[in-house]
Amino acid sequence: xxxxxYPLLAFICIINFCHAQISPAPDDANHxxxxxxxxxxxxxxxxxxxxxxxxxxxxxxxSYSAIDPQGNFTLQFTDVxxxxxxxxxxxxxxxxxxxxxxxxxxxxxxxxxxxxxxSPAPPSGYDGSIPRSLCxxxxxxxxxxxxxxxxxxxxxxxxxxxxxxxxAPRGWLIDGQxxxxxxxxxxxxxxxxxxxxxxxxxxQVRARNDCSSTLKPSDWFKISIPRxxxxxxxxxxxxxxxxxxxxxxxxxxLQYEDGYNYRNAAEPDSRAVRLDKYHPxxxxxxx
Numbered sequence: 692x693x694x695x696x697y698p699l700l701a702f703i704c705i706i707n708f709c710h711a712q713i714s715p716a717p718d719d720a721n722h723x724x725x726x727x728x729x730x731x732x733x734x735x736x737x738x739x740x741x742x743x744x745x746x747x748x749x750x751x752x753x754s755y756s757a758i759d760p761q762g763n764f765t766l767q768f769t770d771v772x773x774x775x776x777x778x779x780x781x782x783x784x785x786x787x788x789x790x791x792x793x794x795x796x797x798x799x800x801x802x803x804x805x806x807x808x809x810s811p812a813p814p815s816g817y818d819g820s821i822p823r824s825l826c827x828x829x830x831x832x833x834x835x836x837x838x839x840x841x842x843x844x845x846x847x848x849x850x851x852x853x854x855x856x857x858x859a860p861r862g863w864l865i866d867g868q869x870x871x872x873x874x875x876x877x878x879x880x881x882x883x884x885x886x887x888x889x890x891x892x893x894x895q896v897r898a899r900n901d902c903s904s905t906l907k908p909s910d911w912f913k914i915s916i917p918r919x920x921x922x923x924x925x926x927x928x929x930x931x932x933x934x935x936x937x938x939x940x941x942x943x944x945l946q947y948e949d950g951y952n953y954r955n956a957a958e959p960d961s962r963a964v965r966l967d968k969y970h971p972x973x974x975x976x977x978x
Contacts, residue, residue: 711779711787712736723794723840723848724768725902729755731765735779746778748789768792770906772800774843794848796840798900802910803836817893817915825919826888830864834881838898838909852898855880856908859894860916862887891918 714734715722724730735743735758745754751769758764758779768775775795778788804818813820821833837851854877857865861872864885868876872892877899884894894914900906925931925941 713777713790717776717790718793720794720848723796724766724792726768726770726795726797726906728902729765729767731755732763733766735762735764743779743781743787746780746786748776748778749773752777768795768797770797770799772797772841791843793842793844794840795843796849796900796902797907798838798840798852798898798909799907800910801838801841803838803896803898803912805836814915814917817913819912819914820917821884821894821914822917823886823891828886828888830883830885832881833884833894833914835896835912837880849901851880852901852909853879854899854901854904855896856899857882857894857896859884860887860890860892862890863894886916889918891916 712735714736743758745758745764747753749769749771751771752775753767754777755765755767756763766777774791776789776791778786778790780786802818809819811820819833819835821831835855838855839847839851840849842848856875857870857878858873858875859865859870861870863870864883865876866878866882867885868878870876880896880898894916895911896914897911898909900908923929923943925943931941
């Protein structure tokens with residue numbers, strides 16, 4: 692009799708395990724989850740799992756409550772770009788699961804990207820480029836690619852983030868807000884950008900998580916801003932050879948590239964000046 696009963700019990704358990712499930716279903720497109728917020732109530736249904744507990748991946752996703760006798764529990768998800776899943780672990784018998792959650796709305800490790808490569812290609816280490824000539828302060832609109840949540844297959848979902856943080860070279864304006872070179876300026880994905888006459892560097896943008904500004908933002912999208920190089924030369928050379936006892940005049944000139952030519956911006960009468968008395972500025976370049 693025992694030899695006949697054990698296979699029968701095993702068959703019954705297999706049938707019931709096949710019907711074990713949680714509700715809402717973890718891949719339900721109508722249920723998308725913001726990290727660090729309590730999600731619930733879930734229910735777990737099966738007839739063969741006594742005193743079940745939850746094992747989570749990653750470990751930071753955990754049940755806010757034990758699974759009660761009716762099978763109800765709540766969850767909270769971590770703000771990390773990993774597969775979020777739970778496995779029901781009974782006091783006896785095999786685990787049930789894993790149940791993989793498809794839509795956990797984190798921006799951890801996500802960066803904006805163009806649907807097609809930009810042309811011309813940006814320099815190495817950059818995602819985009821805005822060439823600007825010296826002295827040009829005409830506002831431009833730069834449309835950053837939208838940042839989307841990614842499901843557990845890597846496919847985007849949602850309509851894209853609504854608020855973006857911009858960081859610009861010192862003196863530039865983002866939608867009229869002045870950049871110090873290090874401050875973050877909140878704007879949309881396509882703000883009006885006003886360069887200052889000569890500053891260069893990198894323009895960066897990242898998205899805030901629409902779930903909460905306290906969650907991780909997306910990774911930086913970096914935009915190169917190539918501009919002509921400015922240099923000071925002495926007697927039209929750099930470096931200037933000096934000899935002891937040489938008291939001959941030296942003319943210091945501000946030189947910068949303009950297209951394929953070089954232009955000089957010297958003091959009006961080109962008189963000899965001491966380097967520590969000559970401080971070229973915007974007016975020397977942008978005449």
